[in-house]
Amino acid sequence: MRRVAVIGTGHSKFCFNSEKTQVEMLAEVALDAINEANITPKDVQAVNVGNVLGDFEEGQGMVQSFFANDIGCFNVAASRFEGACASGSMAVRDAVMWVASGYYDIMLVGGVEKATAMGTPLATRTFAMFGDSRYEFPAGFTFPAVFALLAHLYSNKYGIPLPALKEQMAAVSVQSHEYAVKNPNAQIHKAISKEDVLKSFMVSTPIQLQDACPFSDGAAAVVIASEETAKKLVKKPVYFAGIGQASSGKLSSQQKYLPRIRARELASQQSYSMAGLTPKDMDLCELHDCFSIAAMIAAEGLGFFDYGTSGLAWEKGQTRIGGKIPINISGGLKAKGHPIGATGVSQVYEVTRQLRGDMAEQGRQVDGAKYGIIDTLGGDGVLVSMILSTM
Amino acid sequence: MRRVAVIGTGHSKFCFNSEKTQVEMLAEVALDAINEANITPKDVQAVNVGNVLGDFEEGQGMVQSFFANDIGCFNVAASRFEGACASGSMAVRDAVMWVASGYYDIMLVGGVEKATAMGTPLATRTFAMFGDSRYEFPAGFTFPAVFALLAHLYSNKYGIPLPALKEQMAAVSVQSHEYAVKNPNAQIHKAISKEDVLKSFMVSTPIQLQDACPFSDGAAAVVIASEETAKKLVKKPVYFAGIGQASSGKLSSQQKYLPRIRARELASQQSYSMAGLTPKDMDLCELHDCFSIAAMIAAEGLGFFDYGTSGLAWEKGQTRIGGKIPINISGGLKAKGHPIGATGVSQVYEVTRQLRGDMAEQGRQVDGAKYGIIDTLGGDGVLVSMILSTM
Numbered sequence: 001m002r003r004v005a006v007i008g009t010g011h012s013k014f015c016f017n018s019e020k021t022q023v024e025m026l027a028e029v030a031l032d033a034i035n036e037a038n039i040t041p042k043d044v045q046a047v048n049v050g051n052v053l054g055d056f057e058e059g060q061g062m063v064q065s066f067f068a069n070d071i072g073c074f075n076v077a078a079s080r081f082e083g084a085c086a087s088g089s090m091a092v093r094d095a096v097m098w099v100a101s102g103y104y105d106i107m108l109v110g111g112v113e114k115a116t117a118m119g120t121p122l123a124t125r126t127f128a129m130f131g132d133s134r135y136e137f138p139a140g141f142t143f144p145a146v147f148a149l150l151a152h153l154y155s156n157k158y159g160i161p162l163p164a165l166k167e168q169m170a171a172v173s174v175q176s177h178e179y180a181v182k183n184p185n186a187q188i189h190k191a192i193s194k195e196d197v198l199k200s201f202m203v204s205t206p207i208q209l210q211d212a213c214p215f216s217d218g219a220a221a222v223v224i225a226s227e228e229t230a231k232k233l234v235k236k237p238v239y240f241a242g243i244g245q246a247s248s249g250k251l252s253s254q255q256k257y258l259p260r261i262r263a264r265e266l267a268s269q270q271s272y273s274m275a276g277l278t279p280k281d282m283d284l285c286e287l288h289d290c291f292s293i294a295a296m297i298a299a300e301g302l303g304f305f306d307y308g309t310s311g312l313a314w315e316k317g318q319t320r321i322g323g324k325i326p327i328n329i330s331g332g333l334k335a336k337g338h339p340i341g342a343t344g345v346s347q348v349y350e351v352t353r354q355l356r357g358d359m360a361e362q363g364r365q366v367d368g369a370k371y372g373i374i375d376t377l378g379g380d381g382v383l384v385s386m387i388l389s390t391m
Numbered sequence: 392m393r394r395v396a397v398i399g400t401g402h403s404k405f406c407f408n409s410e411k412t413q414v415e416m417l418a419e420v421a422l423d424a425i426n427e428a429n430i431t432p433k434d435v436q437a438v439n440v441g442n443v444l445g446d447f448e449e450g451q452g453m454v455q456s457f458f459a460n461d462i463g464c465f466n467v468a469a470s471r472f473e474g475a476c477a478s479g480s481m482a483v484r485d486a487v488m489w490v491a492s493g494y495y496d497i498m499l500v501g502g503v504e505k506a507t508a509m510g511t512p513l514a515t516r517t518f519a520m521f522g523d524s525r526y527e528f529p530a531g532f533t534f535p536a537v538f539a540l541l542a543h544l545y546s547n548k549y550g551i552p553l554p555a556l557k558e559q560m561a562a563v564s565v566q567s568h569e570y571a572v573k574n575p576n577a578q579i580h581k582a583i584s585k586e587d588v589l590k591s592f593m594v595s596t597p598i599q600l601q602d603a604c605p606f607s608d609g610a611a612a613v614v615i616a617s618e619e620t621a622k623k624l625v626k627k628p629v630y631f632a633g634i635g636q637a638s639s640g641k642l643s644s645q646q647k648y649l650p651r652i653r654a655r656e657l658a659s660q661q662s663y664s665m666a667g668l669t670p671k672d673m674d675l676c677e678l679h680d681c682f683s684i685a686a687m688i689a690a691e692g693l694g695f696f697d698y699g700t701s702g703l704a705w706e707k708g709q710t711r712i713g714g715k716i717p718i719n720i721s722g723g724l725k726a727k728g729h730p731i732g733a734t735g736v737s738q739v740y741e742v743t744r745q746l747r748g749d750m751a752e753q754g755r756q757v758d759g760a761k762y763g764i765i766d767t768l769g770g771d772g773v774l775v776s777m778i779l780s781t782m
Contacts, residue, residue: 001492001493001494021525023525046636052452053446053452055444055446055447055517055520056446056447058524059520059524059528060520060523060524060525061443061444061473061475061520061521061770062473062474062475062520062521062769062770062773064474064638065474065638065639065640065770065771065772065773066523066640066641068638068640069638069639069640069641069644070640074640075637075638075639075653075654075657076637076638077636077637077638077658078474078636078638078773079472079474079481079485079636079773080472080473080474081470081471081472081473082452082453082471082472082473083453083455083456083469083470083471084452084453090470094470094485097488097489097492097494098488100492101392101488101491101492102392103392103488126446129446129450129451129452129453130452130453132451132457133449133450133451134412134414134451137450245437245468245469245470246466246467246468247455247456247459247460247466247467247468247469248456248460248466249456249457249459249460249461249465250457250460253460262466263466266466267468378453379452379453379456380456381456382453382456382469382470
């Protein structure tokens with residue numbers, strides 16, 4: 001199969017209470033990506049979009065065909081993907097295959113969400129539909145509760161007393177906020193201290209407000225193309241070196257494995273194997289930190305740290321620029337924001353721009369980065385992993 | 392790319408008020424398809440599912456990973472597709488590419504919906520989210536109104552007075568009910584007369600109740616595999632000869648083209664071209680008759696009849712077994728039922744079984760059928776077209 005590259009990127013500012021519709025948000029970021037790719041809307045042969053709850057949020061389903069037509073991508077094949085918070089990555093991964101196979105040469109992939117339109121209490125309950133609704137939601141498993149459970153399991157399994165674990169978790173949030181201040185697209189531009197985290201509102205013990213990402217509105221888009229086309233159009237195509245996707249069933253079905261997420265480990269193994277690379281080869285990582293404990297579990301599942309040690313790594317600065325593996329230099333879901341359907345595409349945007357060296361002007365460039373990995377978790381267990389490469 | 396075949400099929404009875412959850416419905420039809428394919432759940436490498444409103448209908452998003460895990464397809468890549476009523480076909484078409492490309496060898500595709508869980512008035516308003524929600528829904532464009540508009544445009548454009556058009560439309564419904572009586576999976580097992588149609592409740596002039604498909608609960612599944620694998624596993628693989636997908640924007644964006652649906656014509660051209668076949672080569676067709684006028688427009692857009700003449704064809708029996716092109720010998724959406732996310736997969740089930748010669752026992756076999764085409768319309772304009780072949 002052919003190699004496939006990102007040749008254009010677009011990203012809205014992530015925010016609370018956007019005044020735009022999802023179709024409008026997608027249209028803007030898509031045109032940015034199309035312009036950057038040096039193509040016109042008519043060159044786009046097909047569109048994939050990640051969008052989780054557009055119908056709940058503003059009574060609009062099937063955003064993909066409406067926005068595509070609005071910007072002049074007339075009559076393209078247009079598909080919407082839903083895998084909860086991994087929807088955007090799922091849409092990207094799928095597009096990679098359609099281009100790799102030779103069927104399409106240029107595709108546009110977007111992700112969008114207007115999650116704050118629902119209001120926070122409804123949003124938490126609505127998001128819980130992406131856990132098991134029949135047996136587990138009635139037992140109290142909204143996602144804050146799921147990750148609270150994982151934090152307790154993590155504490156027990158690795159022998160880290162909760163007070164120490166909470167300090168480690170706080171270090172994750174502190175770092176994300178610090179980098180988000182440098183990211184103009186980030187939703188929250190405010191540094192926080194460990195004390196801010198530990199004093200914040202208790203959501204679901206031991207998860208406090210500052211251990212959790214916000215609800216967000218936003219969109220991101222990328223244009224992808226075959227290697228041959230990419231080289232004609234742009235100076236620095238960024239290639240997909242590996243892709244992976246796996247899933248789990250309801251939380252209770254994963255009982256033996258928790259707090260590790262087996263689907264993540266399988267999906268990232270697929271990516272590493274396809275790329276012929278290992279965790280040590282990665283120069284940066286954007287991973288799914290919907291909660292700070294989720295970030296710690298992810299960093300271990302991706303192979304960067306031994307199980308039970310990633311919190312220490314954050315505390316020691318090993319996840320910062322210059323550390324062992326720079327993680328979420330965008331600010332992550334925690335502070336960049338988490339418009340669910342857009343998140344995976346936003347991660348691709350971030351890693352692509354890092355690999356092109358575009359982040360120096362924002363003071364958060366990982367110098368000389370050649371390989372970056374993306375990790376997106378949807379609900380109780382759809383996992384998408386992708387490795388991007390400069391060559 | 393490799394050729395891809397259907398090697399297993401499963402189909403629930405379509406019905407009102409199913410007592411099963413969507414995960415349960417999917418699990419049952421998927422196991423039937425897996426058994427028919429002579430494989431086990433562990434042989435399935437990835438799962439695609441078409442599901443439109445599962446979150447609205449029963450508060451469960453992301454059904455694909457929960458059902459897959461429940462039946463023993465552990466940790467597979469599992470993606471949900473949404474393109475309104477074309478979601479199931481979209482999921483099938485996408486899976487064809489993943490197998491054709493060589494990435495996967497065996498995939499399971501399901502479609503499911505529990506549309507009657509919402510109740511009819513809410514369902515109509517909810518479905519309207521798959522038209523443009525900002526400008527057109529507030530102007531009254533639920534889908535009965537959209538197709539009422541198309542009926543008026545059709546009447547004007549082709550010079551068919553409404554009373555005559557209504558008789559033609561009635562002929563479509565009468566035929567569908569007649570065949571549905573022979574289909575054990577059909578939701579409505581009751582023949583109706585032209586008078587029954589013309590006397591039925593007026594929904595949106597000139598669309599009457601018996602011009603419209605019902606809301607439905609149901610599921611369907613197929614297993615697809617590469618040609619090499621298919622030949623090892625089953626005696627009669629049925630091949631995908633052509634696939635196509637296109638879209639339109641909001642209804643008003645298609646103004647010049649209506650009542651023709653440009654996306655349909657493009658998508659079917661893609662299918663015919665890929666297959667190297669023409670409408671004359673088709674031995675049967677399952678098309679999207681959400682309303683009787685929709686069936687007429689579809690039959691013309693697919694190239695079976697001149698514009699403005701398909702109603703006459705139905706009246707003359709040219710769409711029956713033995714006629715020019717047997718259409719919706721399943722009973723169609725009108726009488727087989729229309730569980731939206733399942734419909735496209737159900738169409739693939741029907742055409743596959745016709746091409747295998749399995750329908751003789753139900754007294755509705757199209758003898759010697761070699762090629763069949765599937766047409767699914769989602770909302771205002773996602774269109775999927777697929778051609779299946781015995782060889």
